[in-house]
Amino acid sequence: MSRLVVVSNRVALPGASQSGGLATALDAALKETGGLWFGWSGKVARAHSGEVHREAHGEITYLTVDLSREDYEGYYNGFANRTLWPLLHFRLDLVDYNAMTQAAYRGVNALFAEKLAKELRDDDIVWVHDYHLFPLAQELRKRGVRARIGFFLHVPFPSADIVAGLPHHEKTFGALSSYDLVGFQTERDLERFQDYIRLFRGGRVAGQGDLRDHDGRQFVAAAFPIGIDAAAIESLAATAARSPVTKRMHASLNGRALAIGVDRLDYSKGLPERFRAIERFFERHADQRGKMTYLQIAPVSRGGVASYRALRRELEQYAGHINGAHAEPDWTPVRYVNRTYPHPALTGFYRLSRMGLVTPLRDGMNLVAKEYVASQDGDDPGALVLSIFAGAARELDGALLVNPFDSDGVSDAIAAAMAMPREARRERWQSMIARIREYDIHAWRKDFLKTLAATRG
Numbered sequence: 001m002s003r004l005v006v007v008s009n010r011v012a013l014p015g016a017s018q019s020g021g022l023a024t025a026l027d028a029a030l031k032e033t034g035g036l037w038f039g040w041s042g043k044v045a046r047a048h049s050g051e052v053h054r055e056a057h058g059e060i061t062y063l064t065v066d067l068s069r070e071d072y073e074g075y076y077n078g079f080a081n082r083t084l085w086p087l088l089h090f091r092l093d094l095v096d097y098n099a100m101t102q103a104a105y106r107g108v109n110a111l112f113a114e115k116l117a118k119e120l121r122d123d124d125i126v127w128v129h130d131y132h133l134f135p136l137a138q139e140l141r142k143r144g145v146r147a148r149i150g151f152f153l154h155v156p157f158p159s160a161d162i163v164a165g166l167p168h169h170e171k172t173f174g175a176l177s178s179y180d181l182v183g184f185q186t187e188r189d190l191e192r193f194q195d196y197i198r199l200f201r202g203g204r205v206a207g208q209g210d211l212r213d214h215d216g217r218q219f220v221a222a223a224f225p226i227g228i229d230a231a232a233i234e235s236l237a238a239t240a241a242r243s244p245v246t247k248r249m250h251a252s253l254n255g256r257a258l259a260i261g262v263d264r265l266d267y268s269k270g271l272p273e274r275f276r277a278i279e280r281f282f283e284r285h286a287d288q289r290g291k292m293t294y295l296q297i298a299p300v301s302r303g304g305v306a307s308y309r310a311l312r313r314e315l316e317q318y319a320g321h322i323n324g325a326h327a328e329p330d331w332t333p334v335r336y337v338n339r340t341y342p343h344p345a346l347t348g349f350y351r352l353s354r355m356g357l358v359t360p361l362r363d364g365m366n367l368v369a370k371e372y373v374a375s376q377d378g379d380d381p382g383a384l385v386l387s388i389f390a391g392a393a394r395e396l397d398g399a400l401l402v403n404p405f406d407s408d409g410v411s412d413a414i415a416a417a418m419a420m421p422r423e424a425r426r427e428r429w430q431s432m433i434a435r436i437r438e439y440d441i442h443a444w445r446k447d448f449l450k451t452l453a454a455t456r457g
């Protein structure tokens with residue numbers, strides 16, 4: 001059987017805390033198959049980039065590379081997170097283009113390719129993840145790698161005109177045709193990518209998923225909406241319901257309903273807009289004051305990027321403002337926490353909550369939405385308020401779907417979730433959990449790898 005080689009910027013090394021969906025998902029996927037996981041070590045080296053670390057845990061070998069401060073700034077904080085991340089989340093206004101960070105990005109991809117090429121065999125299946133690594137296949141091919149290489153984009157693919165706003169966009173996005181298979185979260189992302197290939201690459205859609213780039217290079221593109229390890233989350237949540245952490249949280253509510261949001265502190269997650277909707281909820285539904293507490297868990301993310309630091313300051317002020325304006329001596333409307341919690345604690349909090357609020361302005365998938373649903377007690381489940389701009393909205397038809405830019409609309413959905421009878425909550429939950437169980441993380445991995453194996457005839 002072929003060996004699976006996963007490549008991603010972020011590697012979930014055993015024991016390290018993590019709060020991103022990519023690491024959570026790949027960890028669950030690789031645990032089933034075993035294989036090699038290659039990526040950045042998470043370490044910034046004093047001198048130069050390139051020191052390689054190898055460690056094995058069970059059936060997984062982790063091969064990670066240190067980056068120098070300069071490369072970390074240029075590649076990760078720079079081109080990946082100041083340029084590509086806002087572009088891919090439809091935020092041309094936040095795109096900070098710089099030829100030097102673009103060169104660092106290319107350089108780190110070349111370095112990864114150099115280190116990885118030495119490890120690869122022709123019959124390996126290589127699966128590359130996310131926007132940090134668009135040019136990796138091109139760099140691997142230059143070094144003679146012949147293995148099949150697939151790519152999965154965890155974030156949205158925006159409209160072609162937005163992509164074309166990036167100077168020299170063809171250098172970055174044109175590199176995708178070096179993969180055998182390119183996967184997206186949703187059909188909409190796939191359609192927008194096909195538009196880009198037609199309109200800005202002089203390529204064409206040749207048939208079912210089959211694309212030709214302008215030079216005739218053939219590759220396949222398709223949608224594979226990422227799932228969660230539903231069985232594991234369901235079982236964790238059932239156990240967590242009885243844990244001391246959950247019990248303490250329950251006691252602290254004094255009989256009030258809990259609403260929860262769990263998001264990396266990222267402008268794509270729509271947190272100021274959500275806080276506004278919470279405030280509107282208390283203003284427009286005065287009878288609800290003192291009856292609900294909103295818990296926002298928001299681990300700090302990408303603190304090396306100025307727009308993230310500004311968001312952190314804004315949210316601290318906003319949480320303080322809402323509490324200052326609306327709290328009573330014995331009730332605080334918003335609990336705002338910047339810590340990362342492990343899944344045993346999170347699933348307990350989800351299960352305790354009367355509603356989950358997932359209202360990103362743009363999100364590739366949003367695993368929290370799926371984890372929230374999978375953590376519920378099917379007999380008395382909470383309701384999910386979900387943005388139409390999260391990839392998860394395409395699958396979770398039992399959620400209360402909202403436009404996150406419409407704070408009054410979101411506040412009405414919060415009111416509807418609070419008032420929703422148990423039978424209606426059960427019905428909605430059943431349709432959502434059926435989909436989550438059916439296309440879980442293992443089905444997602446199998447689907448992608450089967451499609452990759454079928455490329456090249």
Ligand SMILES: O=P(O)(O)OC[C@H]1O[C@H](O[C@H]2O[C@H](CO)[C@@H](O)[C@H](O)[C@H]2O)[C@H](O)[C@@H](O)[C@@H]1O
Pocket residue numbers: 010019020021022023025130131154155226301302363364365366367
């Ligand atoms: O690695 P970081 O810079 O700390 O960021 C964490 C991850 O954020 C993004 O996650 C995405 O992947 C999820 C799983 O497919 C998806 O549900 C979510 O919508 C995406 O935003 C990013 O794409 C990852 O590369 C980061 O590791």
Ligand SMILES: O=c1ccn([C@@H]2O[C@H](COP(=O)(O)OP(=O)(O)O)[C@@H](O)[C@H]2O)c(=O)[nH]1
Pocket residue numbers: 018019020021022024262263264297299339340341342343346365366367368369371
């Ligand atoms: O304190 C936290 C906050 C988040 N997460 C996990 O981080 C992932 C976030 O993934 P999502 O797709 O929702 O968004 P991303 O952060 O990848 O953009 C989910 O598995 C969460 O359970 C976590 O383990 N602890």
